[in-house]
Amino acid sequence: MAISAADVKALRDKTNAGMSDCKKALEEAGGDQDKAAEILMKKGIVKAAERAGRVATEGAVGSYVHSGRIGVLVEVNCETDFVSRMDEFKALVKDIAMHIAAADPRPRYIEESEIPADEIAKQTEIFMATPDVQGKPEAIRGKIVDGKIAKWKREQCLLDQPFIKDPEVTVSQYLVKTVAATIKENVKIRRFARFEMGEGLEKKTSDFAAEVAAAVGG
Numbered sequence: 001m002a003i004s005a006a007d008v009k010a011l012r013d014k015t016n017a018g019m020s021d022c023k024k025a026l027e028e029a030g031g032d033q034d035k036a037a038e039i040l041m042k043k044g045i046v047k048a049a050e051r052a053g054r055v056a057t058e059g060a061v062g063s064y065v066h067s068g069r070i071g072v073l074v075e076v077n078c079e080t081d082f083v084s085r086m087d088e089f090k091a092l093v094k095d096i097a098m099h100i101a102a103a104d105p106r107p108r109y110i111e112e113s114e115i116p117a118d119e120i121a122k123q124t125e126i127f128m129a130t131p132d133v134q135g136k137p138e139a140i141r142g143k144i145v146d147g148k149i150a151k152w153k154r155e156q157c158l159l160d161q162p163f164i165k166d167p168e169v170t171v172s173q174y175l176v177k178t179v180a181a182t183i184k185e186n187v188k189i190r191r192f193a194r195f196e197m198g199e200g201l202e203k204k205t206s207d208f209a210a211e212v213a214a215a216v217g218g
Contacts, residue, residue, distance in 0.1 A: 003023055003026045003027055003031060007033070008022045008023050008026065010033060011025065011033055011036055011037060011040075014033070014037055014080065015037050015040050015041075017040050021040060022036070022040070025037070034081075034082035034085070037080070037082050038082060038086060041083075041183065041184040041185065042182070056077035056079050056185075056187065057079070058077065058078050058079060058080055058081050058084045059075065059076050059077035059078045059084050059187075059190075060075075060076060060084050060089070060090065060093050061074070062075075062076065062090075062093035062094055062097045063097060064094065064097035064098050064101050066101055068197070069196065069197040070101045070194070070195070071194070071195045072097045072098075072100045072101045072192065072193070072194050072195070073192065073193045074093065074097045074191070075190045075191050075192070076092065076093045076096060076187060076188070076189050076190065077188045077190050078183070078187050079185045079186050080185065083185050086182075086183065088182040088183055089183055089187075092175070092178050092183070092187070095165065095174075096175075097192075098164065098165075099158075099161070099163060099164040099171060100158065100194050101194065102164045103158075103164060105156075106194060107156065107157060107161055107192075108156045108157075109157050110157065110158050110159060110189055110190075110191070110192070111157050111158075111159050112153050112157050112160070114157075115153060115156060123149065123152055124145060124149055127148045127149065127152075128141065128145050132144075133145060133148075158171055158189065158192070159171050159172035159175070159189070175187060175189070
């Protein structure tokens with residue numbers, strides 16, 4: 001089919017790719033703008049690094065429920081609507097939701113900057129009062145507590161946790177790896193909520209988290 005100059009310009013405006021690349025992609029996609037944009041990204045013509053200044057305002061809310069006992073909602077943002085419909089993006093959102101369900105300890109924040117200063121101060125006091133710290137010379141207690149706080153922060157923050165399906169990388173590294181390999185667009189985890197049946201009640205349900213982790217890891 002004939003590809004008009006207006007079609008090529010529209011795709012260029014969406015992707016910042018060259019005019020000739022846009023025309024070839026449109027020809028390959030039969031004139032479909034979204035498919036053409038996806039073709040450009042999969043070929044690496046549209047690079048995430050070149051779009052770093054673009055705001056991620058599209059995306060999807062994903063969910064994961066395990067055995068009716070643990071449920072997660074997560075919002076993951078991207079730049080464009082056509083990326084939000086890509087199978088690769090949908091898979092990424094599901095993987096993040098599954099990680100949040102299975103993670104032990106469960107994440108409470110997305111990144112370290114979200115942790116309130118008073119919470120860090122309180123946790124520092126708790127670590128400083130523990131017998132293993134108090135039993136050390138006073139001169140090194142501060143360094144020991146600093147190490148404990150750093151580890152505690154990583155456990156609290158989703159992006160710093162070992163990814164449940166590949167513990168050799170963090171969630172942040174998995175996100176970057178997936179984006180670089182397939183999506184090639186700015187992607188950001190904006191917010192999440194995790195619900196566990198019986199949470200806050202006398203009945204303990206932590207065994208379900210272990211069950212989810214085993215299922216996801218397998």
